[in-house]
Structures are given as C-alpha cells and as structure tokens.
Amino acid sequence: MEFTAEQIAEALEGTVDGDKNCVVSGVSEIDAGKPKTLTFLANPKYEKYIYTTEASIVLVSNNFTPKESVKTTLLRVKDPYGAMANLLQLYEQSKPKKIGIEEPSYVSKSATIGKDVYIGAFAYIGDNAIIGDNVKIYPNTYIGDKVSIDNNSELFAGVKIYPHTKIGKGCIIHSGAVIGADGFGFAPQKDGTFEKIPQVGHVILEDNVEIGANTCIDRAMLNATTIKQGVKLDNLIQVGHNCTVGENTVIAAQTGIAGSVEIGENCMIGGQVGISGHLKIADKVQIVAQTGISSSLDEGSVVMGSPSMNVSKYYKSYAYFKKLPNLAKEIKELKQKLKDLTSEK
Amino acid sequence: MEFTAEQIAEALEGTVDGDKNCVVSGVSEIDAGKPKTLTFLANPKYEKYIYTTEASIVLVSNNFTPKESVKTTLLRVKDPYGAMANLLQLYEQSKPKKIGIEEPSYVSKSATIGKDVYIGAFAYIGDNAIIGDNVKIYPNTYIGDKVSIDNNSELFAGVKIYPHTKIGKGCIIHSGAVIGADGFGFAPQKDGTFEKIPQVGHVILEDNVEIGANTCIDRAMLNATTIKQGVKLDNLIQVGHNCTVGENTVIAAQTGIAGSVEIGENCMIGGQVGISGHLKIADKVQIVAQTGISSSLDEGSVVMGSPSMNVSKYYKSYAYFKKLPNLAKEIKELKQKLKDLTSEK
C-alpha cells in the first residue's frame, strides 16, 4: 500500500512542508532512512540525520526549524513520536491476526474458551482456566489450572502462567515470562537448613499491563502480588512475592524488587535497579539505573546511588569522588605546610 | 475446612490468648487480613497492623506484649514464621497432587520412569533419562538425554535440563530455569575471532535444592558444576561453569557468579551481587545486595560495595561520600586560611 504525504497529514492532523504528492510505502529509522519510506524526528540528538536522510517524509514537531536545507518532505505535527505511534498502530491493526486452535494443543475439558481466540500448537490450558474473547495464546505456552485471562490479552510463545493467576484485559506478556512462581520464602532451621514456606497466594495483573520477555513475577505467600493497570515492565525483571506495583509505573530491564515492596503510581524506574524488601516507594518517584534502594522513598523523589540518595547530590559527591586523589594530596600538603608553620615558630 | 483456634494451637503446640472457639477457614496477610482467616506476626515492622487487622487469629511469639488493645485472637507459639510454615505445609500436603502421563508427551523408549510420576503434556524425556518415583514434570518441560532425576523432585512448566545433568531427591525447579547450558568459554584467536571451547562436563544438583524461575546454571567445561544439598537459588540467577555452591547457601535474585567460583556453606548472598571468576568464598559469608566481589573472602565476612569491603566500613565511607562536597569546601577554606596566615607573617 502506498500513501501520499497529503493523505498521511490528513490522518495525523498535520501539515505538509514540501511535496504533497510524495509517496511512501514503508517506514525506516532516520539514521538509516530509505527512499519511499516515512520516518520521524523526536530526539534532538538525531537532528543531524534529517539533512542527509534518504527517507521521503519525516514527521517533525510543528516548531521545528531546520538549520540547513532539507531535501525530504517534512510533515509537521504536534507530537512526532506520538504521531508515529498512531501510524504504526493503524499499520498493526491492518495486519491479519492469528485465530483458531492449532493442533496438537492441550485444552482441559473444564476450561472455558471465549470467542475468536488463538491457541497455538503445544499450548497447554489447565483445568478450570477461563480464556476471554479475542485472547491470543502463542505456541508452547503454559496456562495453569484456574488461571483467568480477560478479553484481548496476548501471551507470546513459551509464556508460563502458574495456577490461580488472574490476568486483566488487553495485557501483553512476552515470551519466557513466568507469572506466579513460588515466592522465595524459607524459615531457617537450627541445623542450618531451610524449611520451605509454601506460597499459597497468587498474582493479579490488572488491565493493559505489559510484561517483558523472561520477566518473573512471584506469587504471594498468602494474598496477592499485584501489578496494577497500565504498568509496563521490560525484560528480565524480578518482582518478589507480595509486591504491589502502582498504576502506570514503568520499569526498565533487569530491575529486581524484593518481597513485600509497595510501589506507587506513575513511577519511572531505570534498569538494573535493586529494591530491598518491605519498602514503600511513593507516587511519581524516579530511580536512575543501577540504583540500590534500601529505604522507603517519598513522593516525587529522584534518586541514584547504592544506597540511594538525591540524584543531584549523588552527582556532586561523585564529581568529588573522581577528584579524591587530588583532595587527599591537598590534605597532605596542608598538613605539611601547617607542620612547617608550627616548627617555624 | 474449618478449624478452631484450639485445634490449631494443639497442632502447633501453642497457647490461645482469646477466643478458643474462634473459627478460621483460610489464611491472609496481616496488613490485609480478612475475617475467618489466620495470619501471623513475625517482622516487628508489621506490629501496627495487629491492632487493626480483620483476621480472626494471629500467630504471635510467646513473648509478644501488645502495646494497645487487640480484638483478634492471639495464638502464641515459639516461632510464628516457622509455625506458619508448618501450617502451610500441612495445607499443601492435603491438596491433591498431579499424577499420570498426559498426552501428547514424548518419552523416549530408553528412558526409565518411576512410580507415581506426573508427566505433563508436551513434556520431553530424552534417551536413557532416569526419572525417580513421585517426580512431577509439568507441561512443556525438556529433559535431555541421560539426565537423572531422583525421587520426589518437581520441575515446573517449561524447565530445560540439558543432557547428562544429575538432579537429587526433593529438588524443586521453577519455570524457565535452564540447567546445563554450555559454559561461556572461548579461546581468542589472532584474527580477533573466538574459538568455542566445547563444554563436555555436566551439572549436579544435590538433594533438596530449589532453583528459581529463569535461573541459569551452566555445565562445567570438563567436570561438574555442583549445587550442594539444601541450596536455595532465587529467580534470574546466573551460575557460571565449574562453580560449586556449598550446602544450605541461599542466594537472592539476579545475582551472577562467573566461572570456577567456589562458594562455601551457609552463605547468604543478596540480590544483584556479582562474583568474579576463580574466587573462593568461605563458609558463612554474607554479601549485601549489589555488591561486586573481585577477591576471595574469609569465613564469616560481611561485605558490601563494588569492589567489596567490610560492610560497616563501607557504610562509614559512604556517609563521608555523601558529605564530599562539604569536605572539599573545608579543604578549600583551610587552604585559604593557611594562605592568609602565611601572608600575614
């Protein structure tokens, strides 16, 4: 399918700055733009590529002013990244969807299966599981007994959902994610061994949650580990038992959250962050990558370091950390001068 | 099923402080306690909830003295967390267990299968594998050729066991764990490429080992990577080739251990710790989360930092790290004062 700059501008409520009849049939990145494709400029870091890109159309912000001459057609919109997202969503929706039950698959007789579902080959649906309408379950996926998955959710190949997990509407779970494994709970014994504490709780994913590849969310000891609506978790994340992650909080890859942590709404947590158990992270907290959190955080905190401190204070201290050999030298010199001064007298 | 406080007290060798005939039919967390459930108080951080919880019975320590009035029935025991563990174990044991072989599954003709096993659909049992009595292998699990799994072990859905791995009695392996993949060994070549070193060893898990979801244990180059009895590994852990992890050592999520590391008994290792290759960690070592270990550690060490140092020394240094801008300011002032003093003369 081909579209003109004018057609796309109409769909995105934008304006064309250049050739209105310029035609595209695909998309590309601005730094590797190809003719007859559309791309976008959102991050100023990439502005230099707009002057050389081979892409035919570039979505730019309404207030973008080129510093050099531009040969591509500009399509001005309010929010280029959002506009690109909208275009790609239209494109995704136009693609045919998987549907039906491939064989061999295993669907328990006691399971309830909604309309228009896809169940891939070698997928396993346990006893009394409830699968909503339009749910897509890709091959080699395991859905344990009594799991419920609400409408329009997608589980990619090889996802593992332990029994009793509840998954909301419109969730996306990527390959290899494990939802509902035993929380890590052991009672130490006098002889040095550890007695397992059975974990009889479960996991709840509310609506519109996205879980990355190979991410693990452990089930609660007694109640529920809860991922609230709109939460987006990247790949290889660990969420311990009894945690709650608040609405619209976003967490980058490889972050680990120990047990019984309560995280607020609209937090942004970087990659490889570690959060100790039983803490409370308030709303709108921002945590820089690799930070180690060992105490609770107030609303709006922005932190870094291990253990964490205010981000700008961390940067100031770290600047002096880099100069520590100099500071030590200065101290040594001061001592000597003072000694000289004292002995002079 | 319903139980009275008196019945539970008898089972746990505890005493009832309140209504002996109070009835429960389930369990809950103390901070989200529900009527007709039993909960426990072990971590003093949660004491505040005992004054408001809706739970009908709370397991507390024999020497717990309420600071306010308590409406719930208290059940006094020596170790509330351990008592809760015992109760939950009784509860787990009372649940029906999976048994039998679901179809379709793949069991090699040369495999040996014990009594009362469960083999879920799409599980794969390779040539000459030996599966002990009462072993549970959940769906979509892969057991390579010549693997042996001893009695009473459980492998959850989607576990992958490479050939020649030996698994002891009573082990639990969670979904997505990979046991026995190739160690990361390459010989650098003159042209900048790397030649693969075949890894012809294997992995041994001794008895009562628990392995978390998506954890990886690589097989040895020549001999065996060994996880000794009673070891508990959390999720997303990496254990490199040729490592040994000593008895009853516990490791939290996302920790990574490079190749040929020898870890002693009864160590406690926090999350996201990194341990460099070829080191020896003695018995009873404690490592704080996110620590980076680059040299061997003596028995009983407690360490933190990257590279690691004694934990209390780390905290002292870190306290001054936070004050570095002030220290630098003080040095500057001292230099000025000394200069003034010198020029005065």
Place this chain on the structure above:
Amino acid sequence: MEFTAEQIAEALEGTVDGDKNCVVSGVSEIDAGKPKTLTFLANPKYEKYIYTTEASIVLVSNNFTPKESVKTTLLRVKDPYGAMANLLQLYEQSKPKKIGIEEPSYVSKSATIGKDVYIGAFAYIGDNAIIGDNVKIYPNTYIGDKVSIDNNSELFAGVKIYPHTKIGKGCIIHSGAVIGADGFGFAPQKDGTFEKIPQVGHVILEDNVEIGANTCIDRAMLNATTIKQGVKLDNLIQVGHNCTVGENTVIAAQTGIAGSVEIGENCMIGGQVGISGHLKIADKVQIVAQTGISSSLDEGSVVMGSPSMNVSKYYKSYAYFKKLPNLAKEIKELKQKLKDLTSEK
C-alpha cells in the same frame, strides 16, 4: 577410546615431556584430575595443582618450568587452552548428531526445510519460515512466521524466535533465549498512561553468533537490531531495540543494553554492566563488570564505576573512598590545629 601421549602430541604439534606411552581415555579439571585423563594448565593460579594432580597428562605451555617435581606426563604446546579447545572440538565432532524430525512437531506447510536437519518434538516452525541445511532445532522451540535460519545453526530446547528474525550460519542459541520480542517503546499520554509504540522492525543475527540461555534481544522499532558476526553473548543479557553489537564483541552474563546503542568491534564487556540508551561505544572498548555507562566511549577505553570512568582512575579514587573516614578526621584535625594556631597569636 584410548590415546597415548605421543598420539595426542602429534595431533596438537606438541612435545612429550615424560612417558610417551602414557594412556588417557577422558578429560578432567587439573584441581580434580583423575587417573587416565588429560587436563591442561593455562591460568597460573592453578599451577599448584600440577604438582599433585592425579591426571595422567597435562597440556602446558612450551615455556612452562616446574618449580617442584611433577609426576604427571607433560605435553608441551604453544597455547595449552587453545590446544585443549582443539582436542575437545575433535571429541565433540566424533559424537553422533541428532537428525530427523521427531513427532509430534508442528511444521507449517509453507515452511522450507533444508537437508539433514533435526527438529525435536513439540518444536514449532511457522509459516514461510526457512530452515537451512544441517540446522538443529531442539524440542519445545518456537520459530515464528517468516524467520530464516541459515546452515549449521543450533537452537537448543525452548528457544523462542519471533517472526521475521534472520539468523546466520553456524549460530548457537541456548535454551530460553528470546529473540525478537517487542522493543520497550511507549509514548506518554497526558493522563499518565502510556501508549504502545508498535515495533515493526526485526532482529538480525549474523554468522557464528552465540547467544546464552535466557538472553533477550528485542526487535527494532522500524529497522533492525543487529548482532554482527562472531559476537558471543552470555546468559541473561538484555539487548534493547535498535542496538548494533559489532563483530567479535564478547559480553558477559546479565549485562543490559538500552535501546539504540551502537557497540563497536572486539569489545569485551563484563557481567552486570548497564549501558544507557542512544550511546556509541567505539571498537576495542573494555568495560569492567557492574559498570554503568551513561556517555559514549572512545576506542580502546577501559572503564569502571557507575557512572563509568577510566579504570585506573576509578581504582585510585576507590582506594581513597575506603580511607574517607581517615581523610575526614585529618581535615578535622587540621581545622583544630589551624584554630589553635590562630588563637595563639
């Protein structure tokens, strides 16, 4: 099969220092050497074991001079580690290989399957997938639609390859790896929710790439995430969307690379390293384990710390970090002395 020291020396172009007729039938580690086995000494740390090992033959460097008497037969070669690698490769090649299609498996009618392939039970090959000659696909593996896998590549059990991924010749992908999941891209909305940016790109693995267990490589938003030839990735690594990893770069376990990072050739990156998005890491860069990279790095840089700095500068600063309480005490003393001095006057 048994071999004499002389036969092995001939194969490796080495010389025998000891009993030429000494016979071995297996391999072992030097610190756990067994009679009738061959081992090697490459890392000087292990030299002490050569004086006590029970192994019958030890590969050593041409210029190795024993400090004590040695009872084992020495086999002198230029590069003992490389020689061991060659021997093990010969051993591996002599083992019978899996071949044929096990049932039940799922191979789309539109897929193209090469010669001498192995497709394990419960493997899934999607529509229009192209599988080259001699490719080995182990059980429970998922190959999405339109994936291509070139000759001689091996995918171990439970690997998940999303649609449109291109895999080169001679690649090895370990269990649980996920190639091509959605990049982590969301457009923030005014109401605090996040709108998913569809990821319509793909992943390219060039020739001779090895991917560790449970490692995740996300597909690009528009173009391709590219892992160039000869790259070796360890377990549990995260590679974000739109990244490029240059030829022969080696990355240790649990490292995370955010989106749109460009990594050069022949880099060596330690474990648990974090690299922020949109950075450029030049060729031959070395990054110490647990380092946090937040700015681009020049060719040949060797860095450590979070945020990263030159490795020797980091060690110098860290040495003073350990002494910070002393430095602070010295400053305090200096202040007091200066005060005394001033007041004296």
